Amino acid sequence: MIKKLIRQFQSPEKVLNAPEAQLKKINNITVKMINGIIHHNTFQEKAKKELNQIIDKGIKIVTLTDSSYPALLKQIHDPPPFLTYLGKLDNSAPCISIVGSRSATAYGLSTSENLAYHLAKKGFQIVSGLARGIDARAHKGALRAQGKTIAVMGSGLNKIYPRENKHLFHDIADKGTVFSEFKLDTKPFPSNFPIRNRIIAGLSCGSIVVEAAKRSGSLITARLAGEYNREVFAVPGSIQSKKSQGTHSLLKQGAKLVENEMDIMDELHHFIHLKKNYQPVSLQNKKMSNYKTCKTAEPEILKFIGPYPVHIDMLIVNSGMNSSQITSQLLDLELEGKVNRHQGNYYSISEENH
Secondary structure, three states: OHHHHHHHHOOHHHHHOOOHHHHOOOOOOOHHHHHHHHOHHHHHHHHHHHHHHHHHOOOEEEEOOOOOOOHHHHOOOOOOOEEEEEEOOOOOOOEEEEEEOOOOOHHHHHHHHHHHHHHHHOOOEEEEOOOOOHHHHHHHHHHHOOOOEEEEOOOOOOOOOOHHHHHHHHHHHHHOEEEEOOOOOOOOOOOHHHHHHHHHHHHOOEEEEEOOOOOOOHHHHHHHHHHOOOEEEEEOOOOOOHHHHHHHHHHHOOOEEOOOHHHHHHHHHHHHOOOOOOOOHHHHHHHHHHHHHHOOOOOHHHHHOOOOOEEHHHHHHHHOOOHHHHHHHHHHHHHOOOEEEEOOOEEEEOHHHO
16 A cells, blocks of 8 residues: 555655545555544654664664665555665665575475575575574575575564574575565564564565465465565475475465475576576586496495484385495495485485485
């Protein structure tokens, strides 16, 4: 509605000074909104106090009428009228969001971080919600690639949530952007998160869901991305995992299946056409084929390790090797970065070696 009002009256100032009779002619405008506009003077002191706090803390503001407002976000039907932010705005690099479960599996966490890492290397800004689990690892993957990442808060910038991501919050503010549409001291109320999800989807040319249960909030982001005519991607998981039921549902509805970053690059290559390090998948496959014929034989144990963590005892049973042989091979593979070791002597193949 705010976007419609500004388009109708040409500026926020003219909206606030519009007569009640003219406001009533706007389709779908509510009585509450009309009263708020007519009596906006009663909120001026609170607004000035909030603005002074923003200025004192060195926080920046971008408004819907600014040329630096993110272009894709401006296209949605209900973009926030303004965003407070820390860091730098970079509207030259395309954004892609990575979202998913807060209580993700080791497979989901490593997949999120590795996708973010490789996409950031290709020139995408990685957008997520700073939540624990998939979101946090997506941000970390982008930072590890020395790329850019955007965190969209479900609270005010003075209320970092969750607290465990305080250092991550500051790293993103230093190297990327932290956005919020809420007042600085707004607490992370549950109702805020579906609201902020429209910003995550709106900023992005595509959204990737990594592990989501049937009722995951990440599915809201995916639904909104679809409504905004943006690409929706989903990472498949185990058919036995409840944490992948939501992503599998998206795949059934037509989301594009993601096994690695090239699945995304092939859909969104037009956004990164200036990146010199992008090659079509056909050429990538040819190089990979040549590589496979030249590389030395892999340790035997690698045949029994997949993307889902498996206990060392199961590896002994499946391979028929003794524990000393397996331990030696696993150590070599771990040092080479080909397998990941998880708590409790579980092992999985690394993302790069799937």
